[in-house]
Amino acid sequence: MSMIKVTVIDREGTSHELDAPTDMGMNMMELCKSAELPVEGTCGGMAMCASCHMYVKSDHALPEKSNDEEDMLDEAFHVSEESRLGCQIHLADDLDGLTVHLAPVG
Amino acid sequence: MIQTDILIIGAGPCGLFTVFEAGLLKLRCHLIDALPQPGGQCAEIYPKKPIYDIPAYPSILAGELVDRLMEQAEPFQPGFTLGERAETIEKDDEDQFILTTSRGTKHRAPIIAIAGGLGCFEPRKPPIENLSNFEDTGVEYIIKDPEFYRDKKVVISGGGDSALDWTIFLADGVASEVTLVHRREGFRGHLDSVQKVMDLAEQGKIKLLTNAEVVGVDGDDHLQTLTVNHKQQGEMTLDTDHWVPLFGLSPKLGPIADWNLNITKNAVEVDTVDYSTNVPGIYAIGDINTYPGKLKLILCGFHEATLMVQSAFKRIYPDKNLVLKYTTVNGVSGF
Numbered sequence: 001m002s003m004i005k006v007t008v009i010d011r012e013g014t015s016h017e018l019d020a021p022t023d024m025g026m027n028m029m030e031l032c033k034s035a036e037l038p039v040e041g042t043c044g045g046m047a048m049c050a051s052c053h054m055y056v057k058s059d060h061a062l063p064e065k066s067n068d069e070e071d072m073l074d075e076a077f078h079v080s081e082e083s084r085l086g087c088q089i090h091l092a093d094d095l096d097g098l099t100v101h102l103a104p105v106g
Numbered sequence: 107m108i109q110t111d112i113l114i115i116g117a118g119p120c121g122l123f124t125v126f127e128a129g130l131l132k133l134r135c136h137l138i139d140a141l142p143q144p145g146g147q148c149a150e151i152y153p154k155k156p157i158y159d160i161p162a163y164p165s166i167l168a169g170e171l172v173d174r175l176m177e178q179a180e181p182f183q184p185g186f187t188l189g190e191r192a193e194t195i196e197k198d199d200e201d202q203f204i205l206t207t208s209r210g211t212k213h214r215a216p217i218i219a220i221a222g223g224l225g226c227f228e229p230r231k232p233p234i235e236n237l238s239n240f241e242d243t244g245v246e247y248i249i250k251d252p253e254f255y256r257d258k259k260v261v262i263s264g265g266g267d268s269a270l271d272w273t274i275f276l277a278d279g280v281a282s283e284v285t286l287v288h289r290r291e292g293f294r295g296h297l298d299s300v301q302k303v304m305d306l307a308e309q310g311k312i313k314l315l316t317n318a319e320v321v322g323v324d325g326d327d328h329l330q331t332l333t334v335n336h337k338q339q340g341e342m343t344l345d346t347d348h349w350v351p352l353f354g355l356s357p358k359l360g361p362i363a364d365w366n367l368n369i370t371k372n373a374v375e376v377d378t379v380d381y382s383t384n385v386p387g388i389y390a391i392g393d394i395n396t397y398p399g400k401l402k403l404i405l406c407g408f409h410e411a412t413l414m415v416q417s418a419f420k421r422i423y424p425d426k427n428l429v430l431k432y433t434t435v436n437g438v439s440g441f
Contacts, residue, residue, distance in 0.1 A: 042224055042357060048151050049356065071294035074265040075354040077233050079289065104233065 004096035008037055009057070011102050020091045028054065028086035028100060039102065045087035050076035052086035053103035060098050062089060078104050108185060110136035112418055113205055113215035115192045115362070118146020120392030120407035121221035122175040122184075128415045129182030129440065131428070136185035136215070138192045138207060140226035140360075145172035147223055150355070159405055171404075181440025187211050191226050193361050203387065217387055217418045220374060221411070222394040224357035232263070232351050234323055244329025245349050252280055259283040261332055261344055263320055264352035270295040272350065274302050277312045285313040285344060287320055287334060323349065370396055380417030381410045387421065389414045 006020045006028070020031050029052035032039035040051035047068040053076045056062060062084065065073070069088045073079050083103065089095070112128050114121040117139035125135040143149055145168075153169030160166055166174075190207035195218065198204055205213045229247030231237060237245060249255075249272055260281040262273050265288045277284045286303065293300045307314035315334060321341075322333030332344045359372050368375040368384045373396035376382060381389050391414050392407035400406075419428055 043147075043151055046152060046155060048155075051356070067294070070290070070292070071266075074289060074294060075230060077230075077353075 002093060004091065004093060004098075006031065006091070006095065006097075007099040008032055008035070008054075009099070009101040010037055011104060020095075022091050022093050022095075024091075026091045028052070028089040028091065028098075030087070031091060032086060032102070037102070038105075039086060040105075041087065043087075047072050047085055047088055050085065051105075053079075054084060054086045054089075054100040055080060055082035055103060056084055056089075056098070057082065057101055058097060058099040060095055062095075076103070107204075108136055108187070108211070108213045110134050110185060110213070110215045111422060112136075112217045112219050112415070113138065113203065113213050114219045114221055115139075115205075116146060116221040116223055116392070116394070117141075117144035117186065117188070118221060118223045118392065119148055119171060119175055119404050120223070120411055121146070121219070122172070122179050123408050124219055124221060124391065124411040124415060125179035125182050125184040126175075127412045128418070129179070130431070130433070130438070131415055131419045133415060133419060133422070134184075134441065135182065136187070136213060138187045138190060138205070138213065140189070140191040140208075140228075142189040144176060144186065144188070145169070148172050150227060157404065159403065161405065181438055183441050187213065191360060195365055201387075216422050217389070219411075219414060219418070220362060220383075220388065220390040220394055221392045221407070222360075222362065222390075224393060225359040225362075225372070226357065227355040228358050228360070229351075230353040230356045232320065232353065234321065237323055240323055240325065240329045240349075243327060244325065244347060245323065245351070247351060249350060252276060255281045255348060257282045258347040259285075259345065260348045260350065261285045261287060261320070261346045262350045262352060263287045264354075265290060265293045265295070266352065266354065267295040267299060269352040270299040270303050272352070273312060274299065274306065277306050283313070283346075284311075285315060285346070287315045287318050289317070289319050291316050320349065320351070373400075381414045382417060389418065 002022045003019050006018050008016045018035050029041045042049040042051040050072045069085050111133040112135045114137045117137040128135050148168035149172050156165045190209045193208050195203050195205050202214050202216050262269050273286045306312045317337040318334050320332050321335045324331045334342050374390035376390050376395045378397045381391050383390050391410040393402045
């Protein structure tokens, strides 16, 4: 199994270093949920809600946002240039060291 | 007063299938849902998405699943109270629950089945500190009656179809002034609505502010001004009578949180013997419940509904014996 390290900073500012498998088709929303971090993932990962909104803090080159993701971020609050939906960040080997900050719930 | 045997809160897949299973035991059902249409998440969030884990359906669209569940429930003539949120419950002197909705509709039943999924869908509210001060005095999250805005100045926020459609509608001789504020340059609504809004802006019939966001509300007794933050131009002030932020819906557990049920992490704890809660006569099935090993799958909700109605039957008719009858042998005889 190939693993990478990912850092998730929760809404209280606490940093969680997580081991993330890259061969299980997982995304950041699912990783946070499996680590029992407070990420809702209401729609299950279809980019149809914005409950896994997070800010990407490291300078990893992520794939461009899809229209669906852009549209959903329209309905989120506290959106910035760093905003992404966690469910659209698919865990892959080149994301080793990724750091994200959970967006406020709103 | 609406009287039934099982009062189902939530008209999603799980609630709808309960009608069928209860019907086989000659129990009548009535469903309450905060949304205006049955189907829950399947109809509201992802009607056009395929589901692949419904037994015997290699693939079925969520909206189609709802249609089929409605068809399956139909012989048992379920009642519906839609667009109303289940608000309060009390017991009467005959040990029946009296449930009152947000609009005051009263329902009476010996059994309540909470099939509320993620909770009730409520408008997403922008995180502005004093916003709630203006909720009855100029800030509305849903447009109920467009006449309410006649000859008024209205600001609408959002980039989806409802924001575009209402902008177009209110600009057509209803409101005295319409401003649409949207965070991005692009809109995600239908192309022809987007074009129409662009045309209206060009003709000077509406004011269009893109790359902008409402960040503040102010006024004395009634909303008077909005503070808008524009990406290039910085902060500006808009005079208005109304602000309608349209940012979609998000689910909240809602009033059932106050029904003295044991709740863990926004879910209702149940006994897996029959999916009963800690309150006798109230059951919880589907995504809203939790127990060791819980999986939030439609498939599992169907199973829970089936076992739950057996227990409900025994509660309503403690002296009657229940024999499992197969539909293949007996068919389905409706009411």
